[in-house]
Amino acid sequence: MVFLIPPVVGAFIGYSTNVVAIKMLFRPLKEARLFGLRLPFTPGILPKQRYRLSQSIGAMVERELLTPQVIRARLAQEDVRIKIKEAISQFTDKIKDNEQLYSSFVSVAVDFLRKREIRLELESKGRIFLRNIFNQLNTMQRLFLAAGQYDITLQEKMPQIIDELISNTESLLKEERIKNIFINAVKENKVKLDDYLFERLISVIDGQMESILASINVKQLVCDRIDSLDMKKVERIILDVMSDQFKWVEIFGGILGFLIGCFQSFFILFLR
Structure with missing residues (x-):
């Protein structure tokens, strides 16, 4: 019975640690201070790095997702x-x-x-x-x-x-x-007019694609939108998308803790 304690405790610690780690991604929302000193791990990782994160996402969207080549390819579909x-x-x-x-x-x-x-x-x-x-x-x-x-x-x-x-x-x-x-x-001449307007519209968009995207400033648009979101809403969005993955991270922490506990039990048994 004594040999079951390390695996159970290890599983509990591993699971709990990963649960807390995931919570610390989002919480606390603001930094906490004690005697004028900022407490460690406050605010959470995402609240603390949200502006750097928004800049990175904005740059990625501008560089990889909303490029002239991507939009032209989409218009050709x-x-x-x-x-x-x-x-x-x-x-x-x-x-x-x-x-x-x-x-x-x-x-x-x-x-x-x-x-x-x-x-x-x-x-x-x-x-x-x-x-x-x-x-x-x-x-x-x-x-x-x-x-x-x-x-x-x-x-x-x-x-x-x-x-x-x-x-x-x-x-x-x-x-x-x-x-x-x-x-x-x-x-x-509706059919001819429709075809003419379609060709002219596609031609104008294709010819002015770079200047259109430059005037929109995709990176800044994405950054402003992300920065304006409430962190609780960001948390809900990420949890909705990655809830299954986070759940498996928590379970994996429990499994890993359980295996480490089993190793400790076998090690104690071996020393005896």
Whole structure:
């Protein structure tokens, strides 16, 4: 009976030690101090190293998981392409069935044309267009225009001309006839439109992949998210994922303690 004590005690100690060790991964959440001195093993390993851990995980995600190569490979997979095409198809369905979206489209288009840099570009193109026309006139026609200074007047009034052009374009797009032509064109060419939008979207994403990921800053995004999590929530997440593994670590500690106890019993028996 005496020889059973070391294996039982060893199993208890081995199991209990691993249980405590696993608890010490997460607890205590904050450091404890006695007489102004920080007590050893406070806070727990994960609370103490959470910021280093978040940096490591963020760097790993950025370097290994969310890379341009990985995303491009994922976009090339058929199931993803099907999902993107379905989303585009749903979008074009809304356009052809929802007249309000056409009004939104007109508003966005007009706002785009009225941007300062776009207006300046249109004015520049307009002056170049007029210059090309003047260059194609014969000598008498040029002389007539020069005498009346029509060319200079047109150049100076280019901003006003562009304003009128944008206003006329807006009025034209708001006409019921044009709206119906646009909606009917979308309906009649929906498949072609879907394919075109899909190819353009994939092309833009592929061409701008590096800059998109750089602007997102995947590493910082992951770090901020992990750092913002409450440690109790982190504990629950890790325990949910690794509860079976932790349980086997505890059991293995008990088995190892039991075997060491058996070795001690046999050693004592051998010495006798």
